[in-house]
Amino acid sequence: MKRQEHTIRGGNAVEVRGLVKHFGDTKAVDGVDLEVPEGTVLGVLGPNGAGKTTLVRCLSTLLVPDAGTAMVAGYDVVKQPRQLRRTIGLTGQYASVDEKLSGWENLYMIGRLLDLSRKDARRRADEMLERFSLTEAAKRAARTYSGGMRRRLDLAASMIGHPAVLYLDEPTTGLDPRTRNEVWDEVRRMVADGSTVLLTTQYMEEAEQLAHDLTVIDRGKVIAEGRVNELKAKVGGRTLQIRPSDPQELHRMVGAIAQAGLDGVGSATADTTEGLVNVPIISDEQLTAVIGLLGERGFTIAGIDTHLPSLDEVFLAITGQKTSVLEDEATTIDAVEEVAA
Numbered sequence: 001m002k003r004q005e006h007t008i009r010g011g012n013a014v015e016v017r018g019l020v021k022h023f024g025d026t027k028a029v030d031g032v033d034l035e036v037p038e039g040t041v042l043g044v045l046g047p048n049g050a051g052k053t054t055l056v057r058c059l060s061t062l063l064v065p066d067a068g069t070a071m072v073a074g075y076d077v078v079k080q081p082r083q084l085r086r087t088i089g090l091t092g093q094y095a096s097v098d099e100k101l102s103g104w105e106n107l108y109m110i111g112r113l114l115d116l117s118r119k120d121a122r123r124r125a126d127e128m129l130e131r132f133s134l135t136e137a138a139k140r141a142a143r144t145y146s147g148g149m150r151r152r153l154d155l156a157a158s159m160i161g162h163p164a165v166l167y168l169d170e171p172t173t174g175l176d177p178r179t180r181n182e183v184w185d186e187v188r189r190m191v192a193d194g195s196t197v198l199l200t201t202q203y204m205e206e207a208e209q210l211a212h213d214l215t216v217i218d219r220g221k222v223i224a225e226g227r228v229n230e231l232k233a234k235v236g237g238r239t240l241q242i243r244p245s246d247p248q249e250l251h252r253m254v255g256a257i258a259q260a261g262l263d264g265v266g267s268a269t270a271d272t273t274e275g276l277v278n279v280p281i282i283s284d285e286q287l288t289a290v291i292g293l294l295g296e297r298g299f300t301i302a303g304i305d306t307h308l309p310s311l312d313e314v315f316l317a318i319t320g321q322k323t324s325v326l327e328d329e330a331t332t333i334d335a336v337e338e339v340a341a
């Protein structure tokens with residue numbers, strides 16, 4: 001089947017300049033600029049209430065922005081809404097499937113609405129149900145689906161028409177790890193097929209898995225942007241977790257790492273509940289150095305793992321504050337404006 005026609009200027013599938021959307025006193029989107037090069041995934045990371053859904057709704061013509069411009073697949077969101085709608089796919093934050101119809105009927109109907117032939121719509125519905133492990137439930141009314149199944153059906157629906165630009169608003173919130181991986185695989189497949197994706201998420205890990213570039217927003221403003229790796233480096237990379245074979249050794253291990261004063265290795269802490277030593281590191285060399293040191297000092301290690309910074313840690317590093325939802329309004333806004341300046 002042919003991909004929908006779209007013309008893209010300057011190689012950007014999405015180009016947003018000074019976008020503003022206020023609801024009364026709430027500055028949901030407050031002057032956002034962003035660019036998503038064709039065929040890439042932009043992760044938009046932000047805490048609850050940051051303005052992610054409002055941004056996506058503006059870019060999908062569901063809301064009219066108060067100011068600014070946005071071009072998607074070469075179409076202006078305000079001036080060419082009809083053309084634009086035909087080139088995008090949207091998975092909203094809340095599943096929007098028709099309860100009365102079966103999973104298959106939902107997908108078939110959307111395929112037909114997108115002008116697929118009967119045969120193509122049928123084939124595509126079967127294909128997407130299979131990809132999202134819904135074949136067995138295909139004939140059941142969607143109202144009998146679990147939350148995760150609805151979410152999968154919704155994702156399948158947004159991908160039916162091979163959209164040139166796909167918006168995924170927190171696509172894996174509330175999904176189990178296996179389903180989350182299925183969604184990630186499907187997104188990768190869409191991108192390999194040439195789609196451009198704008199993905200909002202609260203999970204650093206999801207951004208790491210899928211996104212080429214990352215924009216961090218808070219209170220309607222962009223507070224950081226760049227390649228995923230650049231941002232990670234800013235935030236301080238990863239935490240190395242070491243499990244000593246003998247839990248009694250936790251504090252001695254922490255002491256040994258502190259004493260060695262390895263370059264670029266943050267201060268190690270002992271987590272006695274989990275039986276782990278946590279060490280902030282930036283590079284693989286530092287990981288190797290820490291493990292090497294512990295070997296030299298005669299420690300026996302039962303396991304090691306590394307984990308990426310959480311959204312909270314990202315915010316802490318960028319703004320010097322916890323995510324704004326947890327904070328006093330005034331202090332956070334100051335910190336954000338400082339960073340944005």
Ligand SMILES: Nc1ncnc2c1ncn2[C@@H]1O[C@H](COP(=O)(O)OP(=O)(O)OP(=O)(O)O)[C@@H](O)[C@H]1O
Pocket residue numbers: 023026027028046047048049050051052053054055093202
């Ligand atoms: N229709 C609306 N009317 C009034 N206020 C709104 C409306 N939609 C969103 N808001 C407000 O705009 C701000 C941004 O909301 P938005 O839903 O865009 O955030 P979000 O980043 O998607 O958050 P979450 O992670 O919780 O989904 C919030 O303060 C919200 O209460």
Ligand SMILES: [Mg+2]
Pocket residue numbers: 052053054093169
């Ligand atoms: Mg949202």
